[in-house]
Amino acid sequence: MLHYRILPVTPFAQNCCLLWDDATREAVLTDPGGDLDRVFAEVAAQGVKLRGVWLTHAHIDHAGAAAAAAKRAGVPIVGPHPDDQFWIDCLPQQSKMFGFPPAEAFTPDRWLHDGDQLTLGTLRFEVRHCPGHTPGHVVFHQPEAKRCWVGDVLFAGSIGRTDFPRGNHQQLLDSITQRLWPMGDDTVFIPGHGPESTFGEERRSNPYVGGT
Numbered sequence: 001m002l003h004y005r006i007l008p009v010t011p012f013a014q015n016c017c018l019l020w021d022d023a024t025r026e027a028v029l030t031d032p033g034g035d036l037d038r039v040f041a042e043v044a045a046q047g048v049k050l051r052g053v054w055l056t057h058a059h060i061d062h063a064g065a066a067a068a069a070a071k072r073a074g075v076p077i078v079g080p081h082p083d084d085q086f087w088i089d090c091l092p093q094q095s096k097m098f099g100f101p102p103a104e105a106f107t108p109d110r111w112l113h114d115g116d117q118l119t120l121g122t123l124r125f126e127v128r129h130c131p132g133h134t135p136g137h138v139v140f141h142q143p144e145a146k147r148c149w150v151g152d153v154l155f156a157g158s159i160g161r162t163d164f165p166r167g168n169h170q171q172l173l174d175s176i177t178q179r180l181w182p183m184g185d186d187t188v189f190i191p192g193h194g195p196e197s198t199f200g201e202e203r204r205s206n207p208y209v210g211g212t
Contacts, residue, residue, distance in 0.1 A: 160192075
């Protein structure tokens with residue numbers, strides 16, 4: 001069974017998550033942007049064994065501490081899609097620009113592509129490439145648990161910004177309607193910021209993509 005804890009990190013209150021399989025106690029961190037002492041305290045509190053760092057995209061609040069987290073735990077970095085390499089290369093500059101602790105650029109141990117699968121213990125996650133907020137943005141869908149980690153593609157009542165370099169508003173809308181909605185109205189999504197919601201609720205009420 002899938003379990004998770006949402007751990008808001010950085011001044012941007014970015015939803016880093018600790019995910020684990022109850023059967024094997026194997027775990028991953030998604031989008032560890034910072035505040036690693038607090039994040040690793042939660043890992044210890046849950047008594048789980050970290051197996052990887054999974055990234056939805058490479059903005060500073062999501063990936064700023066990815067290299068440090070991976071080194072600290074001795075685990076690989078998985079994701080995002082190769083089109084976000086330029087954002088990874090810019091992590092040191094991003095950290096200075098936004099007043100974050102120094103961030104280290106890196107090359108992921110595994111790039112992700114649309115249709116890939118990830119394994120966490122007995123659980124399988126489906127990877128969908130959802131560009132628009134960044135060109136290499138991916139999401140992690142666990143169908144049996146009806147949960148999806150969507151990064152900054154979609155929020156409760158809003159959508160991701162597209163005014164950053166290589167952002168694309170129409171791409172973002174297409175990612176939401178063509179790749180997220182088919183996962184089902186009853187799928188709960190965990191966004192990069194703010195509270196959880198369901199795809200069905202956003203289809204009904206989100207002012208940017210409601211009715212699509």
